[in-house]
Amino acid sequence: MSFMKAHRLFQVSLLLAATLVLGGCGFHLRENATLPSEMQRVHLAVSGGGEFERHLARALQTSGATVEDDSGAGIAELRVPVAAFSTETLSAGGYVRVTEYAVRYQVQFDVLGPDGQVLVPHQRIDMSREYSYDAGDTVGNASQVEEIQRSLNDDMVQAILFRLQAAGKHELAAPAGAASTH
Numbered sequence: 001m002s003f004m005k006a007h008r009l010f011q012v013s014l015l016l017a018a019t020l021v022l023g024g025c026g027f028h029l030r031e032n033a034t035l036p037s038e039m040q041r042v043h044l045a046v047s048g049g050g051e052f053e054r055h056l057a058r059a060l061q062t063s064g065a066t067v068e069d070d071s072g073a074g075i076a077e078l079r080v081p082v083a084a085f086s087t088e089t090l091s092a093g094g095y096v097r098v099t100e101y102a103v104r105y106q107v108q109f110d111v112l113g114p115d116g117q118v119l120v121p122h123q124r125i126d127m128s129r130e131y132s133y134d135a136g137d138t139v140g141n142a143s144q145v146e147e148i149q150r151s152l153n154d155d156m157v158q159a160i161l162f163r164l165q166a167a168g169k170h171e172l173a174a175p176a177g178a179a180s181t182h
Contacts, residue, residue, distance in 0.1 A: 033063045033161035036120075036168035038113040039078075040064070043071040046080040051150070052107075055157045056080075063161065074114045082108040083156075085149055090130060103145060104128045105152040109160060111167070120167045125159050127152050 042065050046053040057067045060078075071077050083106075090100035105127045111120035129148045133141055 033059070033165040034168050035060070035063050035065055035161075035164050036111075036113075038115075038119055039076045039111065039164065039168075041066045041068055041074060041114070042076045042078055042111075043068045044078050044080070045071070046083060048083055052083050052153050052156065053080075055153055056160065059157045059161055076114050076119060077112045078109060079112070080107060080109045082106060085152075087145075100130060100132055102128050102130045103148045103152065105149070105156060107156050107160070111164070120164065123160075123163055125156060125163075127155060127159070 039060075042060060044053060044057055044060075044067060046056070056078075060067055068075050086104045086106075088102045088104060090102050106124065108122065108124045109120075110118065110122045113119040129152060131144055131148060
């Protein structure tokens with residue numbers, strides 16, 4: 001019985017130590033973004049749609065917004081006219097064989113409030129990932145590019161949410177700043 005208690009105590013202390021180490025190194029679970037109050041109901045107008053639009057819609061819903069199918073009165077609009085991947089050659093080996101590429105992702109967006117006024121002005125976010133190309137494994141290379149694109153989609157959604165959250169914080173700070181100047 002005492003062996004079981006000692007083993008249990010060891011497990012609990014190990015879990016506590018891991019928690020303290022993670023907290024001490026700056027690791028924190030990612031919280032949901034706090035969106036501007038005008039974005040409680042939002043319509044997405046995304047060029048091309050697809051996986052990016054689904055991830056963005058899910059992230060907005062997780063942050064408390066209701067994603068509407070159509071725009072209209074009382075509904076903010078998050079417009080994404082550009083969401084495009086491109087590939088760039090970085091280096092070439094012997095016999096002019098390409099050995100490294102960069103996958104680039106550019107997204108441009110803005111947000112109109114429910115009243116039609118600009119809530120978040122035009123923003124442009126550029127991201128990229130580099131990878132090595134193996135001429136002998138074209139199937140593996142294609143799946144590597146797909147995984148990089150999925151990763152960039154996830155990171156892009158988070159970057160947009162951070163910018164929306166910053167706009168919400170700016171919205172909260174603006175009235176206080178305006179009140180103190182009078």
